[in-house]
Structure formats: structure tokens, C-alpha cells
Amino acid sequence: MNGRKSFGGGGGGGRGKSSDQKTKDGQRRPMFRRRKVCKFCTDKIDDINYKDVRMLMPFVPERAKVLPRRISGTCAMHQRKLRTAIMRARQLALIPFTTE
Amino acid sequence: MSRKYELVYVVSPEATDAQVADLHTQVEAIVQRIGGRIEKTENWGRRKLAYEIGRHKEGTYVLEVIEGSGDVMKEIDRRLKVTDLVIRHLVVRIDEEQGVVERMRARRTEVSRRRRVARGLPPDRQPGEGQRGESDDDRDDHFDMGEDLR
Secondary structure: OOOOOOOOOOOOOOOOOOHHHOOOOOOOOOOOOOOOOOHHHHOOOOOOOOOOHHHHHHHOOOOOOOOOHHHHOOOHHHHHHHHHHHHHHHHOOOOOOOOO | OOEEEEEEEEEOOOOOHHHHHHHHHHHHHHHHHHOEEEEEEEEEEEEEEEEEEOOEEEEEEEEEEEEEOHHHHHHHHHHHHHOOOEEEEEEEEOHHHHHHHHHHHHHHHHHHHHHHHHOOOOOOOOOOOOOOOOOOOOOOOOOOOOOOOO
């Protein structure tokens, strides 16, 4: 339905009722992952500036792509600001578009 | 109508200091002619470019903060485009952004002050208070990669 992946077979609809079978199949549930928080919210950085390359660098890993939100944990507002800052920095050759 | 703009231009590494200074006076002349003022000029000096532009690998960066109307920037933009010595330039309007940042900062300090007062504390942070000082900066720049990357 709606292209949603449904494992487990059987009847449809049963989503989120799988609390009893989490240890059976290979679902690695008991893995702790630190809760990700927005770096800019915690550090109270209001101004994401394209001139501050040192601040932007951790968000452009090796391939020089913008680090996605699901990895960095940045909130939507700051990710948006970060993106414009990175794009401006790229214009001025402060940050690479890509690395070969 | 006065707006604030930020102009950064990258000058070719072959340019002498005199040529860089000359470029600055040219910009200044345009600003004065059309009406505006230069608030700040900063020379970042020679830096390595992140990628090659033409055949250049380095460039001299100059930043100017200009107050004036859009016409000033239009003219500067046009002039920098035809100047061969300038290999890249960027104009960004900053007054609105600055206002937003200031408002956010003001609101944050106001909220924190109110909360502190409600807890019966003095409104401002005392020195030596809290677990972690604001100044010490252990940048945790490493994100957990893998796993989530599919």
C-alpha cells in the first residue's frame, strides 16, 4: 500500500505491533546510538556564515557533499542555513564542489 | 533606501599589492559616485583555492561591507565581471539576515534571564557556574557514519 515496505508477510496493516518478535529475526535492536542533536542549536550559533570555513568543514566530508541531516542530526532550519552557506562558500572556492 | 551588502572578490595571484589596492579604490569610487559608504574592508591575503579556477590555484581574497542601494551593487557587479584580474566575486545582502540573528539572540538571552529569575537566581550567568564553561571548545565534529548510510 502506498509503496510502503511491509515485511513479515501475512495480513496487511499491522504496523508497529512487532514488539514480541524483535529478538527472533536478525533485527539488531539493542544497539545504542547516541541521540543526535543539532550542533547549531546546542552551541547557540545563530549565524551560519559562509566565511567561516572551519565551522563548515565538518559538514562536507571527503566527497565534499553536504552531510545529510539524518547523519549530522542538524535541525531543519539550521540545515537550510548551512546549505546556503556551503553553496556560497563553494562559489568563492573556499570549499570544493567535489573531490576527484 | 539603504541596504547592507557584503562583497567578496578573489583577485588573481599574479596581481601585485598595488593592483589589489587599485581595485579597492575603484570599488570605493563607484560606491562614492552612486551614493553609499564602505563600512569595512578586510584583506584575507592569499589563500589556496578549493578548486582550480581557470589555471589559478591561489587567490587573494578581499571582503568589503558596503552600505548603499541596489544600484551601487549592480554597478560593482558589472565592473567586477569585466575585470580580468578578478577571478571570482560574490555579493550577498546581509542587513535582513543580521536583523534576524540579532532578534534571535536577544530573545534567547531574554528567555534565559526570565527562567533564571523564576528559579531565584541572578539574571546573568555567574563566573564558574555550570558544568561546562562556554569558552572551552571541545569540538565534537565526528558523526557516526555507516549504518545509516545506505
